[in-house]
Amino acid sequence: MKKYQIEKILTVQSKRRFLLFALFAALLLISAAVNIMAGTIDISFPELFKIIHTYDTATTSGFIVWKIRIPRTIAAVLGGAYLAVSGLLLQVFFRNPIVGPFILGISSGATLMVSLVMLTTLSLGFTAIAPFLTTLSALAGAYAAMIVVLFIAAKVKNMITLLIAGLMMGYLCHAVTSILAAFAEQEKLKMFVLWQLGSFSGFKWNEIQILFIFGGMILVLVYTLSKPLNAFLLGEAYASTMGVNIRLFRFFIIFCSCALAGMVTAAAGPVAFIGLAVPHMARLSFVTSDNRILIPGTLLLGAIITGVCDLVARLAFSPVEVPISSITAFFGAPIVISLLIKRRVSV
Amino acid sequence: MRGPGTDTIMRTDTIMRTKDLSVGYNKKTVLSLIDLVFENGKFISLLGPNGAGKTTLLRTMSRLLPPCDGSVLIDQISLNEFKQDSLARILSVVLTDRVSPGLFSVFEFVALGRYPHTGLMGRLKKSDEEVIISSLAQVNAGDLVFRQVGTLSDGERQKVLLARALTQEPRLILLDEPTIHLDLKHRMEVISILQKLCREKGITVVASMHDVDIAAKISDSVVLIKNGRIAAWGPPEETLDNRSVAALYDFEGASFNPGLGSIEIKADGGRGSVFVAGGMARGAALYRLLAKRGLSIATGIIHDNDLDCYVAKSLGAECITLPPMEKIGQNKLNEALPLIKQADYTVDSGFPLGEFNRMNAELIKYALTYGKPVFTLRKAEDAWRFLQTDSENMIVCENEIMLLNKMDGYQK
Numbered sequence: 001m002k003k004y005q006i007e008k009i010l011t012v013q014s015k016r017r018f019l020l021f022a023l024f025a026a027l028l029l030i031s032a033a034v035n036i037m038a039g040t041i042d043i044s045f046p047e048l049f050k051i052i053h054t055y056d057t058a059t060t061s062g063f064i065v066w067k068i069r070i071p072r073t074i075a076a077v078l079g080g081a082y083l084a085v086s087g088l089l090l091q092v093f094f095r096n097p098i099v100g101p102f103i104l105g106i107s108s109g110a111t112l113m114v115s116l117v118m119l120t121t122l123s124l125g126f127t128a129i130a131p132f133l134t135t136l137s138a139l140a141g142a143y144a145a146m147i148v149v150l151f152i153a154a155k156v157k158n159m160i161t162l163l164i165a166g167l168m169m170g171y172l173c174h175a176v177t178s179i180l181a182a183f184a185e186q187e188k189l190k191m192f193v194l195w196q197l198g199s200f201s202g203f204k205w206n207e208i209q210i211l212f213i214f215g216g217m218i219l220v221l222v223y224t225l226s227k228p229l230n231a232f233l234l235g236e237a238y239a240s241t242m243g244v245n246i247r248l249f250r251f252f253i254i255f256c257s258c259a260l261a262g263m264v265t266a267a268a269g270p271v272a273f274i275g276l277a278v279p280h281m282a283r284l285s286f287v288t289s290d291n292r293i294l295i296p297g298t299l300l301l302g303a304i305i306t307g308v309c310d311l312v313a314r315l316a317f318s319p320v321e322v323p324i325s326s327i328t329a330f331f332g333a334p335i336v337i338s339l340l341i342k343r344r345v346s347v
Numbered sequence: 348m349r350g351p352g353t354d355t356i357m358r359t360d361t362i363m364r365t366k367d368l369s370v371g372y373n374k375k376t377v378l379s380l381i382d383l384v385f386e387n388g389k390f391i392s393l394l395g396p397n398g399a400g401k402t403t404l405l406r407t408m409s410r411l412l413p414p415c416d417g418s419v420l421i422d423q424i425s426l427n428e429f430k431q432d433s434l435a436r437i438l439s440v441v442l443t444d445r446v447s448p449g450l451f452s453v454f455e456f457v458a459l460g461r462y463p464h465t466g467l468m469g470r471l472k473k474s475d476e477e478v479i480i481s482s483l484a485q486v487n488a489g490d491l492v493f494r495q496v497g498t499l500s501d502g503e504r505q506k507v508l509l510a511r512a513l514t515q516e517p518r519l520i521l522l523d524e525p526t527i528h529l530d531l532k533h534r535m536e537v538i539s540i541l542q543k544l545c546r547e548k549g550i551t552v553v554a555s556m557h558d559v560d561i562a563a564k565i566s567d568s569v570v571l572i573k574n575g576r577i578a579a580w581g582p583p584e585e586t587l588d589n590r591s592v593a594a595l596y597d598f599e600g601a602s603f604n605p606g607l608g609s610i611e612i613k614a615d616g617g618r619g620s621v622f623v624a625g626g627m628a629r630g631a632a633l634y635r636l637l638a639k640r641g642l643s644i645a646t647g648i649i650h651d652n653d654l655d656c657y658v659a660k661s662l663g664a665e666c667i668t669l670p671p672m673e674k675i676g677q678n679k680l681n682e683a684l685p686l687i688k689q690a691d692y693t694v695d696s697g698f699p700l701g702e703f704n705r706m707n708a709e710l711i712k713y714a715l716t717y718g719k720p721v722f723t724l725r726k727a728e729d730a731w732r733f734l735q736t737d738s739e740n741m742i743v744c745e746n747e748i749m750l751l752n753k754m755d756g757y758q759k
Contacts (some may be wrong), residue, residue: 003480006454006492010476047436095447213451227469231462237411241440242515243432289449292468 017286017293022234024300031307035066038311040319043069046243058187062266064070073201073307075211079268079300080278082260083217085222087275088282088298091255092229092291094153096267098163098258098339100276101142101261105169107272109145110138110265111196112167112173118192119184127256135210138266142258145169197323198269207267215263219299222256225249226291233289271306273332278302280335305331362387362519362551363408367417369406370400376415377403378575387518388549392543392562392583395572396596398481401555402443402523404572408553409521435463435536439512441522444744446508451619453491453499453507457483460514483515484634486540502533508511509540520544522554526561538565559596560609563587571595584755589661604661611661614638620645622690629696633724634748637694638662640754645686648707649678675706687714697724700733706734715740720757 004164037043043051043061056062082239101107117137152165177196181189228249231239262274280332282297309327316322361384369379378400385391393401406412408419412425420428421437429437439460447455460482461475471479483489486506499507505525512520525541526534526535542565544550562569563583571578571586573595579586584605592603592610601612603685618641623630626649635658637644646659647667659666666717667683669675689695693714700708715719715738727743734741742757744750 003477006480007476009493010454101463177466224467227462227467230469232461233451234446234459235444237406237442237444238440238446240411240431241435241438243435243457243461244462283450287450287453288455330502 020153020285021296023295023309024170024304028300028304028307031304031311032073032077035076035179035307035311036069036277038315039064039069045146071203071205071208072200072310074208076200076310078208078211078215079264080100080274080304080309082211082264082302083220083271083274083306084278084282084298084302085219085295086257086260086264088279088291088294089222089229089253089260090231090275091279093253093257094162095235096162097280097337098134098276099166100273101257101265102170102272102274103163103276104166105145105173106142106258106261107270108148108170108173109141109143109148110262111141111270112177113137113141113144114195115177115192116178116198118195119180119188133335135263135266137318139259139262140172142262142265143254145173146258168246169244195269198271198325199313199321199323200268200306201321203267211263211267215260217257218256219295221252222260223295224294225252225256226295229253229291230289268324270325271328272304272338273328274306274309277332277335278305280339281305294325351437352697357581360387361385362421362422364555365417366420368407368414368419369416369491370412371401371415372403372412374415376575378577380573381417381577383570383577383580385519385551385553387551387568388545389551389567390545390565391553391639392566393553393572394559394562394569394595394617395578399572399671400575403552405440405521405523405555407506409438410434411440427527432463436513436750438519438521439517441505441512441525442521443523443527444506448496451496452493453483453496453510454479454493455489456496457510457514460511463515473739478514478516479510483507484515485544486510487536493739500533502529502536504532505529505537509537513544517550519551519553525554527557534561534604537585541565551614559587559592559603563605588651596633601659602663604657606657607661609661611635611658612638613661614643614661617639617641619643619691620689621692621694622646622687622710622714623694623696624707625649625655625659625696625698626653626664626704626707627698628654629702629724633694633747634659634662634664636751639663640751645690647683647686647710648675649705650703672703674703677706680706680709683710684713687719688717690719693719693721694723694750695721695723695730712736722753724750742759 015161017197037045037048041064043065045063048065051062057066083101090099091097091106096175097221114134117133148169149166153162156162181192228239228244231242231244232249235248264271278301279298280292282294282301284295286293313322313324314326359392365383368381369376371377381404393404395401403412407414418495457479458471461471461478462469465471465475480682483492486509488503488510491503496507504725506716529537538561539554541554545552555752566583568581569583569586570580571591578595579591587603588605589602600615601610603610614637620643621637623633623644623646625646630646631654644659644664645664645728646655646664649656649666649668652667652671656666656668665686667679667686669679687710693711696713698704698707711721711734715736718740720740720742722742722744724732724744725733730743742753744753
């Protein structure tokens with residue numbers, strides 16, 4: 001193939017990718033707008049435009065938009081994006097296409113630690129840091145679960161075994177959580193059960209601020225890691241001989257993926273399948289494993305899909321709201337099963 | 348441009364050397380006392396049985412494993428002192444690790460090799476793209492540019508892995524069994540690419556190899572690894588002979604012949620014995636065929652410089668030989684006759700008859716007088732003219748396959 005031909009194909013390829021990004025960005029905006037407009041009280045687009053333009057919080061519609069719908073939409077969009085990127089990082093790290101924060105038990109570890117705080121009296125005396133306590137305990141749980149999984153992964157290289165180990169982690173954490181729940185006070189239990197179902201409702205603006213700032217910083221760090229992430233796809237040995245500092249890289253990946261997953265779990269409860277399925281959808285749409293493309297791609301797709309899932313969770317059986325994980329499972333589980341059947345899957 | 352003076356210095360320069368090196372996993376040494384010197388632009392093959400530590404040595408030399416003891420030096424500097432990316436600009440590897448790179452086009456995959464040359468985000472400059480394209484061209488993979496890596500055959504994949512290693516623009520490439528699992532075409536192609544890199548680009552190639560015969564033909568130097576030690580090291584012309592190769596792999600039923608540059612599988616003789624009247628290179632293929640059939644071979648009377656002599660000796664045949672250009676005399680005939688008597692069959696390879704080997708015709712006649720069956724590859728009328736006999740023990744065979752069939756038939 002001649003050089004000018006190669007350059008031509010490369011230009012076409014990057015144009016196609018740019019268009020796809022533009023399409024996803026547009027879809028994200030549309031889905032966010034629908035999320036804000038649709039509900040038990042529908043708000044028309046001109047009305048919404050006016051409410052946002054005038055920063056109207058006084059009217060009922062204004063209150064609903066600014067205090068309920070917008071925070072919830074932003075939370076769902078950010079949460080979905082973070083979970084998806086976390087999943088992508090884990091898939092590259094383990095070079096295993098069927099892992100994600102939920103499957104590996106990271107979400108369960110976070111849940112366990114949150115249950116310790118929410119169901120027992122351990123939080124007594126920590127009221128000053130109460131808003132952060134859930135987040136911190138979720139992060140601690142996420143890292144603890146990750147360390148156990150890493151330990152198992154060092155012993156077994158098989159991708160199915162790793163998956164089962166993660167599931168067992170999940171069961172164990174769930175068992176402990178159930179025991180704690182059995183002994184918990186009615187009042188606390190109610191709160192915990194609501195949290196555990198997983199939902200992006202009830203987010204306050206200050207929570208969103210924290211999620212946005214810390215998550216955003218981690219995403220920037222993740223994006224700068226995309227070059228070593230690509231090298232890592234060839235395996236540790238090749239990556240190392242290409243110039244990747246493996247130890248530092250491993251640390252950053254684990255740090256970032258657990259922080260992202262833990263952060264979302266703390267605020268919204270465990271949400272299944274986003275971290276697992278979305279990276280595959282990004283790979284298939286962009287037809288590449290290049291993480292410089294996949295990180296922003298996964299981010300956008302995670303945001304769109306979680307936004308849509310949250311909308312469905314809210315409206316499908318309105319006025320009853322179903323847990324978001326039940327909706328994400330409906331599209332995530334078939335993807336996992338098809339990946340397992342095909343077997344010839346790649347990271 | 349370098350002047351001619353510096354060029355000579357460069358040529359004698361060593362790129363890598365090992366000093367009292369011991370290598371192994373988890374402090375368990377598998378290979379020790381390694382003192383090797385690799386010169387710029389040379390092709391070095393590591394040979395040895397499986398598990399001898401070739402891979403471990405290669406991994407230590409590429410800093411994937413820490414040495415158990417001693418050190419590896421590149422340009423007189425210890426490997427430990429290199430920064431990760433500066434080492435990556437000198438040395439690249441092709442390993443046997445399974446690579447499942449996912450959804451990468453060959454171009455994107457090979458571009459990963461630019462890692463040590465690009466910035467934080469790995470953005471490719473025009474010059475980087477040129478290196479990628481020329482690397483692919485060097486491994487004859489220019490037409491694979493936009494194929495998906497997952498759809499490549501083993502041979503194509505190996506070439507692409509080689510191209511990736513080249514895009515690092517290294518001065519030294521370490522390869523672990525670069526031709527294993529490849530079909531013959533790709534095996535030869537990969538070997539000739541490696542050789543070209545050495546000769547034309549001055550890249551030093553260090554490869555562990557499992558084919559002694561190929562290694563002998565392409566290497567500037569071979570390293571024989573056995574029993575946790577470097578058994579021998581040097582140019583294959585000095586290092587590889589029947590004894591050293593047999594000792595390296597614990598051969599019993601085979602032998603290596605440096606003259607032929609190949610390995611011959613010895614006959615075990617379980618299915619009888621045969622005397623072949625050979626010479627003039629007519630016997631070589633026949634010996635292999637008979638040895639393959641499990642017949643033990645005796646042959647004569649052949650000159651020392653005859654191809655038949657090399658092959659027969661490699662196959663472990665008993666040979667009656669004489670110096671080149673000498674006329675076969677009665678004494679040699681007397682040496683050969685007991686062998687004919689012992690053998691179950693005699694085979695006439697159809698050697699052309701000349702002044703020096705006229706006596707070999709007598710061998711056949713004696714075999715007939717002893718009542719031995721003689722299988723001949725000559726045409727019937729030639730055989731008659733040649734031997735002046737129409738004994739029914741004279742069995743005419745059109746070709747080697749028919750010869751085998753008739754021998755089988757005779758046994759029954």
